Amino acid sequence: MSLAIEETFPKIEIMQNASLSDYTNTDTGGPADWLAFPTTVEETQQLVKFAKNNQLAITIIGNASNLIVRDSGIEGLVIILTKMNTIEVSENKIIAQAGAALITASEIARDASLSGLEFAAGIPGSVGGAVFMNAGAYGGEISQVVVAATLLNSDGEVITLNADELDFGYRHSSIQSDGGVILAATFSLVSGDRATIKFKMDDFNARRADKQPLEWPSCGSVFKRPAGFYAGKLIHDAGLQGYTSGGAQVSKKHAGFIINIGEGTATDYLNVIKHVQDTVFRQFQVHLEIEVRVIGR
Template sequence: MTVNFITQFPNVTILTDEPLSKYTNTKTGGPADLLAFPASVDEVQALMTVANANDVPVTVIGNASNLIVRDGGIRGLVMILTRMATIKVSGHQVIADAGASMIEVTKRAQAASLSGLEFAAGIPGSVGGAIFMNAGAYGGETSDVADSVLVLTRQGEIKTITRDDLNFGYRHSRVQDKNDVVLSATYLLQPGDGQEIQAKMDDLNARRAARQPLDLPSCGSVFKRPTGYFAGKLIHDAGLQGHQIGGAQVSMKHAGFIVNVDHATATDYLNVIHHVQTVVFEKFNVHLENEVRIIGESVKED
């Protein structure tokens, strides 16, 4: 399998047995059998075609900001799309490749005096991840501005999905259901005042920096917001801030975050998550559902 991919795609960077801890925001995660960095839609489609023909499973990740990869790693082919990062402005639209960072997309929108993406000014994920999760913050969501998405189906077909068919919900989109690969997204924005847009972005980023543990590796917001509650407050009220297993700790700055304070493993993260869910349910009868995406295999015990 390894020789097949590397020889067939001499222009694509493909690494073998590569630790994914190098690429995740938590700095944890086991190895990928094959890790490819395609730089174009054609390369993604070609890699998918070869993988399908050889029954090789394919996992696609972006900036790995709201993701935990288990310590056993991922079998088959992993594609990281961060080399696909072109951002274009056309009229009131911003068209961005899946691997572009949301922070850069918001900067381009502001430079063009286009409003609507200010909420995403500090979101550390990629365009593809934001579509996949319907990422949001400070009262705004991706669904508010996403007009259409170009995807690659698991069967290797390239399709455009319009806003009405994206089935956006809270931290959910059609892409999750179909397991499509986001290739690019088109955002429909409104004309605005560039200085006012920048001021709003600056304000939101200042609020984020004041409240969130941005100085430590984390997977972002760990839990979805339970109906009628705030996950962080429940965790705080349960007395869990500072709770630590291995090198993973419930953040002292924001209880909704778990941070890597001392060479944590993915297993440390998962153990903290499970403990938090158990205690919060015991105390408040509320189940905290994961917002963070957890993928890969556990370490096999001898």
């Protein structure tokens, strides 16, 4: 089957049994049966159609910054969209392909004196991933600036959904339940003063560097904010900072992060997550729901 995929798509980079730890921000994750890096919408369409016709499971990944891939890897075809990364400015709009880095989109907006994406200055995900989960920080969310997203639907058709159709909520979009491959997003911004925009972005990044363990591999903030509480404070108050299983550790710098302190595995991460959830529930009767996606066999 690998040979058939490579023969069918000789211009697309495709690998067999490729370790996903090379592509995740946690430096963990087992192998993908097949891993492909399309560079165009047409190549993505062709790969999805091929997989469907050959009954191969399909998994779409962006920058893998908010993702835990189980150690047993992922069955079927994994498509990483980071080579689809063009970003265009059109008047007060930013049109970015799904694989573009959200940080880069915020920087291009800054350079065009467009305000609205400052909150995204330090979010390490892709545009597609950010739309998929309605990423946010420092009081801003993707839902506040996205006006449309281009998708590849289950029938292989390219469609456009407006913001209302994306049904955004806290770390939620309709794509999580309805499916589809995000290909691009359009952000509507407002004209602003470049120096002011830069100052705000620099301030956010300084605060992030001061409070978050950016020097270690991690999948970012692990848990959603429970109603009436802050996940990090609950974890801190439970005395869990520094708790370690294998190579995964609850950060001593920010309790909401789990870091890879060396040779950590996805299983280590999941063990830490479960211990944190069990301990916080036992002490405070609050269930911590994970914000990260856990995928794989």
